[in-house]
Amino acid sequence: DSSSLRITRSSRKEYRVRAMKVAVLYGGTSAERKVSLESGAAVFAAIQDIGFEATLIDTAEKDALAKLQSGGFDKAFPALHGRGGEDGVIQGVLDFLQIPYCGSGVLASALAMDKFKSKQVLMSAGVKVADFELLDSNSDWKAIVDRLGLPLMVKPAREGSSVGMNKAESVEELQQYFVTASKYDDCVIAEQWLTGSEYTVAVLANEALPAIRLQHADDTAFYDFEAKYVKGTTKYLIPCGLPDQDEQKMQKIALEAFKQLTCRGWGRIDIMEHGGDFYVLEANTLPGMTKSSLMPKAAAAKGLDFNTLVAKVLETV
Numbered sequence: 001d002s003s004s005l006r007i008t009r010s011s012r013k014e015y016r017v018r019a020m021k022v023a024v025l026y027g028g029t030s031a032e033r034k035v036s037l038e039s040g041a042a043v044f045a046a047i048q049d050i051g052f053e054a055t056l057i058d059t060a061e062k063d064a065l066a067k068l069q070s071g072g073f074d075k076a077f078p079a080l081h082g083r084g085g086e087d088g089v090i091q092g093v094l095d096f097l098q099i100p101y102c103g104s105g106v107l108a109s110a111l112a113m114d115k116f117k118s119k120q121v122l123m124s125a126g127v128k129v130a131d132f133e134l135l136d137s138n139s140d141w142k143a144i145v146d147r148l149g150l151p152l153m154v155k156p157a158r159e160g161s162s163v164g165m166n167k168a169e170s171v172e173e174l175q176q177y178f179v180t181a182s183k184y185d186d187c188v189i190a191e192q193w194l195t196g197s198e199y200t201v202a203v204l205a206n207e208a209l210p211a212i213r214l215q216h217a218d219d220t221a222f223y224d225f226e227a228k229y230v231k232g233t234t235k236y237l238i239p240c241g242l243p244d245q246d247e248q249k250m251q252k253i254a255l256e257a258f259k260q261l262t263c264r265g266w267g268r269i270d271i272m273e274h275g276g277d278f279y280v281l282e283a284n285t286l287p288g289m290t291k292s293s294l295m296p297k298a299a300a301a302k303g304l305d306f307n308t309l310v311a312k313v314l315e316t317v
Contacts, residue, residue, distance in 0.1 A: 019051060019052050020075065022052050022053065022054050022073065022074065022076070023067075025059055026040020026041070026058060027058035027080075028058070028085045031164075032081035032082035033060070035290060036082075037058075038290040039289040040056060041056075043077055043289050044056050046309075047310060055071060059090060076100070076102070078091075078102065078286055081286060085286065087113040087158065088110035103313075104263045104264050107262055108262040108263045108264065112267075112282070116134060116187055116189055117157075119189075122261070122280055128253075128278065129279055129280050130279055130281070131148060131192040132191045132192065133147070133189065135178050135181075135189060137178075139178070149192065150169055151193045152168045152191060152192070153168075154174065154181050154191075155189060156187070156188055159185060164180060164181045164183065165181070166180060199213050199242075199250060199273065200271065201254035202266075202295050203266060203267050203268065203269065208251035210238055210298055210302060211247050211250055213236070238298070250271055250278050253278050254271065254280075257283055263283060268295055296309060
């Protein structure tokens with residue numbers, strides 16, 4: 001398999017065969033560091049199981065760049081989440097170093113990470129998104145509530161894993177949660193509250209995997225950080241329970257959003273059903289790869305175990 005071996009010509013008659021060398025980038029300095037450490041460790045173990053040579057590099061360490069430069073890597077597998085890893089920064093570094101890497105490039109990563117800009121791109125392409133307002137300290141809070149209604153979702157535009165997000169149920173809470181979200185990002189949005197079921201569609205090599213429905217515990221207002229990684233109270237339904245026709249429609253929307261944001265390789269599109277339509281919530285260009293993560297669950301529903309999923313992600317480069 002040409003993807004698993006690299007053949008170096010040392011003379012006209014002799015060839016030396018070696019296993020592919022993969023740098024697994026993990027950790028980082030974002031609010032999602034802990035999750036990234038888990039994702040990276042799982043990916044690292046899988047790459048070793050497959051038979052490739054893997055090296056873990058924590059991008060928060062001062063010598064991370066030197067390790068990347070001197071490692072002689074054939075590919076990089078970013079298992080980073082949030083700022084510095086999922087926003088185009090590390091992708092730019094890898095482009096500069098001419099190291100091929102899994103996942104989306106600089107533009108798609110930056111767009112998908114910025115919920116405000118990605119909404120503008122998707123809206124211009126006719127993909128449905130929740131109505132929203134960009135907030136600042138001078139916002140007319142009552143006018144925003146009058147236009148979008150209550151409750152509202154308040155979120156930092158450039159954080160992942162629901163970090164800094166809150167459900168505002170009054171004008172006062174809208175202002176209060178703007179302040180909270182502002183601690184994470186200077187770009188904050190308020191979003192129309194969507195009331196239907198929440199789904200996620202994983203994308204692998206331009207194919208939509210089976211959709212997953214997220215069924216929340218009664219005390220969870222939305223799929224927040226704790227529901228994702230701590231409590232273990234969210235149920236994941238595969239099959240998702242939709243008629244085949246509706247699931248296929250949702251998968252088509254996910255692939256269109258993936259394409260419009262210029263994503264590549266692999267990712268995940270979060271979608272909400274509301275009033276009989278499907279609305280794209282956000283795109284994840286580097287999905288979690290922990291034991292509780294959604295990407296491995298979707299792959300398993302397609303018959304792909306974790307190691308095979310990692311191998312297929314590597315093959316997309």
